[in-house]
Amino acid sequence: MAWIFHRSPQLWSAVRHLSPHRTISFTPTTRLPPADLHGLFLTWRSGQSEASCRKLHSGAGMSEPSPAAAPERLPFSQVTQEDLVFFKKILPGRTITDPDLLESSNVDWLKTVRGSSEVLLRPQTTEEVSQILSYCNSRNLAVNPQGGNTGLVGGSVPVYDEIILSTALMNNILTFDRISGILTCQAGCVLENLSLYLEERDYIMPLDLGAKGSCHIGGNVATNAGGLRLLRYGSLRGTVLGLEVVLADGRVLDCLATLRKDNTGYDLKQLFIGSEGTLGFITAVSILCPRKPKSVNVIFLGCETFEQLLQTFQLCRGMLGEILSAFEFLDSECMRLLVTHLKLPNPITECPFYVVIETSGSDPTHDQQKLHNFLEEAMASSLVSDGTVATEDSKIKTLWSMRERVTEALTHEGFTYKYDISLPVERIYQLVTDMRTHLGGRAKSVVGYGHVGDGNLHLNITSPAKDPALLAAIEPFIYEWTASCQGSISAEHGLGLKKRNYIYYSKPSQAVALMGNIKAMLDPKGILNPYKTLPDKLK
Amino acid sequence: MAWIFHRSPQLWSAVRHLSPHRTISFTPTTRLPPADLHGLFLTWRSGQSEASCRKLHSGAGMSEPSPAAAPERLPFSQVTQEDLVFFKKILPGRTITDPDLLESSNVDWLKTVRGSSEVLLRPQTTEEVSQILSYCNSRNLAVNPQGGNTGLVGGSVPVYDEIILSTALMNNILTFDRISGILTCQAGCVLENLSLYLEERDYIMPLDLGAKGSCHIGGNVATNAGGLRLLRYGSLRGTVLGLEVVLADGRVLDCLATLRKDNTGYDLKQLFIGSEGTLGFITAVSILCPRKPKSVNVIFLGCETFEQLLQTFQLCRGMLGEILSAFEFLDSECMRLLVTHLKLPNPITECPFYVVIETSGSDPTHDQQKLHNFLEEAMASSLVSDGTVATEDSKIKTLWSMRERVTEALTHEGFTYKYDISLPVERIYQLVTDMRTHLGGRAKSVVGYGHVGDGNLHLNITSPAKDPALLAAIEPFIYEWTASCQGSISAEHGLGLKKRNYIYYSKPSQAVALMGNIKAMLDPKGILNPYKTLPDKLK
Known part of the structure; x- marks a missing residue:
């Protein structure tokens, strides 16, 4: 499947000829699950508990939560014994109150935000979510929707004593259409599990993150996750075809269409994509999945200036065209941290800037030829100083890890x-x-x-x-x-939680005011993920 | 640029060998602007007036509007002389009241819906739109937003005496970034003009319709137009990056971002995409444009059964992969109408089903090879009975016209x-x-x-x-x-207008009720495009 570089000796000679003083090294690498939201999540593994998945170097600055970041607690009710009786009736054995078991759900992955919830609810069905939210809304109890708890802005953990409503047990794949590539599943399916399921059927998920071993598709959708395949397959706003959402008052909104096109009225699902659980609780997702590429290749290049890096990007878009699937960069400071803290060897000579380029295509020979032509041109134009090509599909990992492990290096x-x-x-x-x-x-x-x-x-x-x-x-x-x-x-x-008050740097007050209106319309009591996304005060 | 078929004689022989009793004919064709929403718009030309663009055969059944389709007129105000004085002050020379000049804006392209508006307003700036809507809202005057008036469901013309607010003079391109391919322009830019502008800069629009000579990008966005490139570049929900919208009360909502990623709060622009002018008046658009493909090819195939056609589609997706840009079909009844009414010769032998496949790629040789392999496999598997390949870039037109001119044939x-x-x-x-x-x-x-x-x-x-x-x-x-x-x-x-009351066949009542809430929030007096999109009665 992979492009075997040594089958193309002419590239070797071309590059040598063009840059006799430079080396092209061939690192034996394996294909990594591509990088995460920004390389943060390094040791997640599918099937482990959330707590056991967290293995981040505990740097000197690992902070305690900053209460200053949170506004005052809003006047929600507090959970009573009667409430617990109700929850236990709905969710026998799945209403968690043991503080030890709650710990990993109260703290975010970066360990910078800590809540003090005393109840974790683990529904399995949409009907259960509906009953819980209906009850919480009537009781004015605040709710913190939680997926894999891999968010980076304090959005996935409670701020005070909000009830944690987890998608962890909502992990069934509902349907997959092999002709259209449309998958429907419950919101708690772990992204990596979906990827494995699809790969066996010759498809892939349209998004990929380093957190895939823990993050839930519902959380991906609720946060409009980007990741590494966006360049090729676009955002979730285009690939998510349908959602099932439980509203704050328990009403179930069924927009779980499995159609590529549907212009019957307003596209309500878009409201919930990227709204971080503040407008509704996503219970199921349908998503359009691309065919699994027959050929994946990765190259790692060095550039002397960022201007040259941008020119390389432009050249790449023109010459690799439809097979380009990632164009990522890191600077020399990142490389210094990787070498110093993680002892990763720099696969090429030192440069101010490094680039990871991935191609995904349907014909290995054609992809090889396109890469060949691109590299030849990039070297001839002196846009790149040095480069390494991962030659085997099983060994692309090392090159990707130079990009993926920057955050781990940073923690040191x-x-x-x-x-x-x-x-x-x-x-x-x-x-x-x-x-x-x-x-x-x-x-x-x-x-x-x-x-x-x-x-x-x-x-x-x-x-x-x-x-x-x-x-x-x-x-x-x-x-x-x-x-x-x-x-x-x-x-x-x-x-x-962390960035809600900075919204005005990117959105005008008219827009934020309208967001406030939408929140008030869908969640008039404000019980869903309070203190998140919207600023404390509207201008 | 185009794949010259005669450079690949081996395909000839391969196909001949595999299907000695079948013929592959080589039609001298030219590349057409690809087909429209569904092949309706055939004779639009850029730069012509809307009236002069309409050249549809006037069939026996060309009907008068059916008042039965419209609900009763809602209690909006009627335009007075004082109103006209105001409009003429804001839009001197651009406040049209001549019935002859209004005629083409009062009737839809299919000539099945007719309004009786007495005022057509042609603003040039967002500020003018804002002043007009602010005034109309305060006066309770209904407004019909209108772009190129190429819609097919009676959404783009007034039902009664709504003021027609046209984007026709809002046709400036604002910015284009050659690195990112992001275009910003006013809503009244004609799609074809944008395409021509971009093609000179080595880019294309991510959507293409037969109506492109008349339709406005603002109308495309307002109706979430699909068209022929959706298979490749996805829907406008992914490619539109920003919108500027004037709300019903005249407030300007500036969401005209030019960023591929922006997760700061709810994505308000999605509300307006596909809402058919009922929630706001789109004044400007930013959109992500793909690179212009270096190679475009079209093949026309025949299949004996629809099952074989679907298998051909699957084969095509696997073997053409990333270069597949269109897979369209027509049945033998369509072909009969094309032959009978338009005297178009069937380019292949008669079949129950016909397929138009387009590829767009960055390497003509690779594309040719992929097509070769696909055709060889399709013939070997007896999935297709006969086929024609358009060999020259300038002559693909005839093949595309078999798909594009079906609607014209229908009018006869x-x-x-x-x-x-x-x-x-x-x-x-x-x-x-x-x-x-x-x-x-x-x-x-x-x-x-x-x-x-x-x-x-x-x-x-x-x-x-x-x-x-x-x-x-x-x-x-x-x-x-x-x-x-x-x-x-x-x-x-x-x-x-035409299909608003059928919404419940595709959307549950909870969803339609929420749409009603959104409408009431954004346009409490209901002045924007009344009688459209939402049903007359909520369940």
Whole structure:
């Protein structure tokens, strides 16, 4: 299936001829599950409990929750014994109150936000979710919808004592149509399990994240997850064909269509995609899945300047065309951390910028030829300084890990301030450069990596420990800089708890006011995922 | 640029060898602007007035509007002299009251719906639209947003005396980013003009319709137009990145982002995509445009059964993979009409089913090879009976016209009852067969064609003249049949005036009620495109 590079010796000679002083190395690599939301989730494994999946280096700056980030508790009711009796009747054996069992659901994956919920509910059916929400709404009890709890903005854990309503036991695949490639499943299906199911049937999921071993498809949809295949297959707004959603008052909204086209009225499912569980509880999803590519290849290149990297991207889009499936980058600071902390060897000579390019196509020979032509042109134009091609399908892993493990390397630096910025692609690295200048010696390191193809920068700033003075230097500078370029202060992570009040940097007050109206219409008591997504005060 | 077939004699011999008794003919064809919403719009040309663009054969059944289809006029105000004074002050020379000039805006393209508006307003700026809507809302004057007036469900013309608010003079391209391929433009840009602009810059629009010479991008977005490239580039819900919208009360909602990713709050623009002008007036659009393919090829094949056609589709998806850009079909009844009424010669031997396949790729040689392999396999498997390959880029037109001109041929039959149905792809032709059985001899002809790749059937039933008894036999049979398969009674045309009351065949009452809530929230007086999209009565 994979492109075997040594079958194409002419590329070797072409590249040697063009760049006799440069080397093309051939790293024996294996194919990794492609990178995550931004490379954070490294050790998730399917089938493990959430707690056992968390294996992140505990850096010096691993912080306790910051109460300052949360607004005052809203006047929701508190859970009573009578409430528990009701829940246990609906969900016998699936109403969890043991604090130890609740711990992993009360804390987010980054361990920066902690709630104090005393009840975790694990429904199995839409009807159960409906009964629970109807009851909670009538009792004015706040509810925190939770999938795999892999979010990065504090959106997936309670802030106070909200009831945690988990999709963990809603994990049935409902239907799969082998002709159309349309899958329907319950919201709690783990992304990796869906991927494995589909691959056996010659299809793939249209999204892929490093968190796939834990994240739930319902959570992916609720957060409009991006990930690594967006460049090729587009966003969930196009690939999700239908949703079943339970509204705050328990009404079931059945929009679980399995049609590529349906223009009968307003597309209500779009309201719930990316609304982070604040408008409804997604119970089932239908999604259009692409055919499994017959050929996947990865190359790792070095560029001297970001301008050359952008030119390489343009060349790549023209010459690789329809087979280009990822174009990711990391800077030399990322590489330094990978080498220093994780002892990963740099597969090529040192460069200011590194690129991971993936192709996915239906004809291995054609893909090889296109890659050959592209590399020849990129070397001839001196756009790239050095490069490595993963030659075997089973060994692409090492190259992908250079991109995927940056976040793990970052955790060894101490405390990390993390930003997920969307910008016009030609501006994405300027923010890193400007931030370095702006911060001077205050930060330990300022690193940039991300999805070039999507104009999505992951900017991370480290310090030995949590540093309020450093934070004050970063914010609002970074948000103002982003706003000045009409960028987004959250490209794919959402707003959650942490970023809800920064929404005005990316959305005008008219828009935020309208969002507030929609929230009030769908959840008048505000019980669904309170303190998230929308700002504390409307302008 | 085009695949020159004679460079590949081995395909000739392969096919000859495999099917010695069959012929592969080589029709000298030219590349047509691909087909329309469903092949209706045939003679639109860019730059002409709307009236002069309409050149449809006036069949015996060309009907007058049916007032029965419209509900009673709602208690909106009527336009007064004072109102006209206001409009003329805002839009000097662009406030049209001459009945002759209003005629083409009062009647839809199919000439089946006629309004009686006495005012056509032609703003040039968002600010003008804002002033007009603010005024109309305060005066309780109903407004009919209008783009190119190419809709097929009576959504783009007034029902009574609504003020027509046209995007015709809002036709400026605002920005185009050559790196990201993101275009921003005013809503009144004609689709074909945008296509020409982009093609000069090595990009294309992600949608293409036969109506492109007249339809406006704002109208495309407002109706969530599908068209011929959806199979490849997905729906507008994924490719539209931003919208500027004026709300019913004149407030301007600026969601005109130019970012591939933005998860800051609810995605408000989705509300307006496909809402047919009932929730807001789209004034500007930003859209992600694909690179222009370097190679485009078209083949025309014949199949003995619809089952073989579906198998051909599956084979095609596997073997053509990432270069497949259209898979359309027509049945032998369509061919009979093309031959009889338009004197188009059947390019291959007679078959029950015909397929138009288009590929778009970045490497002509690779595309040729993939097509070669596909055709060889399709012939070897006896999936296709006969086929023609368009060999020159300038001569693909004839093959595409076999698909595009079906609707024109239909107009020669008399009156046509038109349906646009979305179904699981394996069921789409069963509806045609069942309809023929159901109608027996009552219809003159029952023909099926459409977008196999999208599961979208265009079912057309003709009679010498309008025939209420025939209509009563068709409806609700067709809607019940569709609902029984969880299909959509409007795949891409929308509901407009004509189909608003059939929404319950495809959407549950909970969903329709929520749509009503959204309408009431955004347009409390209901002035925007009244009598459209939503049913007269909520269940």
